[in-house]
Amino acid sequence: ARKIIIDTDPGQDDAVAILLALASPELEVLGLTAVAGNVPLPLTQKNARIVCELAGRTDVPVFAGCEAPLSRKLVTAEHVHGKTGLDGPQLTDPSMPLQDTHAVDFIIDTLRAEPEGTVTLCVLGPLTNIATAFRRAPDIIPRVQEIVLMGGAYFEVGNITPTAEFNIYVDPEAAAEVFAAGAPLVVMPLDVTHKALTTQARVDGFKAMGTRVGDMVAAWTNFFERFDKEKYGSAGAPLHDPCVIAYLLQPDLFSGRHINVMVEIGSDLTLGMTVADWWRVTKRPANAMFMGDIDADGFFALLTDRLARL
Ligand code: BDR
Ligand code: CA
Numbered sequence: 001a002r003k004i005i006i007d008t009d010p011g012q013d014d015a016v017a018i019l020l021a022l023a024s025p026e027l028e029v030l031g032l033t034a035v036a037g038n039v040p041l042p043l044t045q046k047n048a049r050i051v052c053e054l055a056g057r058t059d060v061p062v063f064a065g066c067e068a069p070l071s072r073k074l075v076t077a078e079h080v081h082g083k084t085g086l087d088g089p090q091l092t093d094p095s096m097p098l099q100d101t102h103a104v105d106f107i108i109d110t111l112r113a114e115p116e117g118t119v120t121l122c123v124l125g126p127l128t129n130i131a132t133a134f135r136r137a138p139d140i141i142p143r144v145q146e147i148v149l150m151g152g153a154y155f156e157v158g159n160i161t162p163t164a165e166f167n168i169y170v171d172p173e174a175a176a177e178v179f180a181a182g183a184p185l186v187v188m189p190l191d192v193t194h195k196a197l198t199t200q201a202r203v204d205g206f207k208a209m210g211t212r213v214g215d216m217v218a219a220w221t222n223f224f225e226r227f228d229k230e231k232y233g234s235a236g237a238p239l240h241d242p243c244v245i246a247y248l249l250q251p252d253l254f255s256g257r258h259i260n261v262m263v264e265i266g267s268d269l270t271l272g273m274t275v276a277d278w279w280r281v282t283k284r285p286a287n288a289m290f291m292g293d294i295d296a297d298g299f300f301a302l303l304t305d306r307l308a309r310l
Contacts, residue, residue: 001028002145002248003118005107007065008241009037009125010047011085012220016303017124017241018048019213022055023306024249030110030119031061033103037125037170038077039085041067044125047086049094054216055310058096065103065129069171077166080227088223089216107133111140120248123149123178124241126167131174134181144183148244151175152261152274153190154290159231161272165190168263169272176263185288187261188243189274192254192291196243196299198225198236205304213310239303246299247291249306253298256291260284 008014021027034045045064052060068074151167160166168175198221206218225237264273276290
């Protein structure tokens with residue numbers, strides 16, 4: 001199985017991504033590393049444990065990481081995800097423990113301990129933990145198999161400012177450093193995730209599982225779709241973060257271009273914008289596989305098939 005670390009700020013869509021990974025035998029989840037993002041760190045690390053328990057996977061270690069971006073004040077997204085980050089269904093507090101080790105140390109230690117090129121970082125939140133690990137231990141960068149992250153936007157521009165996507169905007173310096181680090185990078189921007197929409201028929205598919213997981217996923221997506229319905233008039237909630245995991249399971253669901261992508265950190269107006277050279281109008285070297293499209297029906301078929309196993 002492919003070894004992954006999931007770096008996350010749950011978040012309903014993070015929760016669905018974690019469930020998808022835990023339901024998939026092709027993936028070995030070495031640990032979940034929580035970061036501040038959608039809600040503050042005490043909630044994201046707690047939510048990560050709630051999701052492990054929901055999947056019956058209390059064996060997966062959960063680590064708490066950075067509580068604030070590298071050099072900025074934390075921006076959160078309760079307006080999308082609710083006060084807890086996982087608003088929607090009734091939740092009970094987790095009983096599985098949080099690990100003592102800091103998430104950044106876990107990332108560094110794991111990349112040093114595992115054979116080179118065998119650990120993939122799946123990043124579903126702001127890039128603070130990853131950038132901090134890379135700053136502290138640059139020797140781990142060439143050891144990363146691949147970074148697959150949800151973040152950024154090109155044609156779809158922004159969801160937190162007119163030009164920036166949330167994960168990149170929250171810690172643009174961290175994102176800029178990770179994009180420039182040289183590790184193989186796959187990016188799932190809003191251009192992809194805004195096509196992965198929970199229509200009524202798809203939510204009915206979750207409910208039809210007749211399982212606790214199916215009911216929870218339906219309740220989560222019902223809750224957080226109201227934001228995108230109002231803002232974008234979209235047909236349902238975009239399942240942003242599960243695209244990262246789906247890519248590892250079925251890469252042919254996605255198409256994109258290997259291009260240069262840089263993150264704006266110098267302008268207040270466009271802070272956190274992912275400047276993607278989609279048309280290759282510069283000579284800047286390609287550093288990211290920047291996805292542009294998804295087979296949404298194939299994606300939801302994969303997702304419901306896997307979630308039904310939990
Ligand atoms: C991203 O921001 C968060 O609100 C979601 O969990 C996702 O990771 C989408 O912009
Ligand atoms: Ca997220």
